[in-house]
Amino acid sequence: MTRTLYELQGQDDKRFSPFCWRTRMALAHKGLEATFEPVQFGQKNKIAFSDQKLVPVLCDGETVVTDSWAIACYLEDSYPDAASLFGGPVGQGLARHINFWVDMSVHPALARAIMADVHDNAVDAADQAYFRETRENRFGMTLEEFCTRSEADVSKLHNVLSPAIATLDAQPFLSGDAPAYADYILFGTVKWAAASTDRIVFPDDGPFGAWLVRMYDLFDGYARTSGAAAA
């Protein structure tokens, strides 16, 4: 059976989408091989078969699944004998809250800190005009007005992250003693920043920094070496 993940591609083949990284790590967690098919913003025709315009798209044999959360649930249901992503129904319910917390609280704070860098350093040159126009319409200002690369914006991000930092001070992973999907949700967001800027926007020391080392070490250093120059 062929298994293909369509994922966002940027400059220098960087795979910088936080949502696609969630799926990458989920596949690695389950021990499932896949082919990774790059899609630039201007190449949405590649995923027209999925009847929507967003990556990731997983083709698992004949099955097409879109949306990173739906893909995680699909993998958990379809491969129950592989390592669990959720550890049961309560873990799955709470991972969904983490998913919304990262999307609705962490991402807005991170966007302020790095969106101009995403444009400059992660988005492929061919996509930059599209990226700038859509984001500036959304924010109602230029990317450079929205993201001034200030220390204050990094501090606000760390404030939003403070519950995760406290959790990681109390236990090795958000999911407890071992990593699971909730960890991959937040880690995907770290990879998004890592592909976009050399500035330290996520804490690289303390409990969060130690967690990052553990996350990069998983699956034989998978997140360091895969996804082209994404790190």
Add this chain to the structure above:
Amino acid sequence: MTRTLYELQGQDDKRFSPFCWRTRMALAHKGLEATFEPVQFGQKNKIAFSDQKLVPVLCDGETVVTDSWAIACYLEDSYPDAASLFGGPVGQGLARHINFWVDMSVHPALARAIMADVHDNAVDAADQAYFRETRENRFGMTLEEFCTRSEADVSKLHNVLSPAIATLDAQPFLSGDAPAYADYILFGTVKWAAASTDRIVFPDDGPFGAWLVRMYDLFDGYARTSGAAAA
């Protein structure tokens, strides 16, 4: 075996501590009977035996446990045949993140919205001077300067809550299809507000309002009728 929970007591016998409500609901979830021993701020001699000054304190036979999170973990370990509070290690790990998220993100936003009301309507008259002094020292301003009862502060609280609202739009409880300890963590905070103000500070409609009805309905309407006039 005797089981006693020492919990904060306020005006009209209100039990208004969010942390004590976490333990109340955890005991109900486990189906464990307990005697509730009220403690006012000025009565910390009642819990001197616990070698610290904070409620809740659980005395389970000869065992003394302090701190609501530690009590939940103790109950889960000590009563494994009763309904699970966490649904396994991943659920326990992620509930800890919810615990920190409520303490570090929700509580600061809620405090801005209701702290003057807590003083006026929840704290017992005998404790009000102590409460005002300790909180005003912490905030660096008067309670009335800190909490102006503005709609803007309620909006900020709802913004912090937005991931939970989205989660509850997708599933009946934070913990999935059935309630577990993570739900009690957030619900305790709602009870704190309900004991302190008649203003609508938590959403009473939409997915959050529907969840509140479900939470109040649990255990034969336990949170409506117990804890004296706490609701």
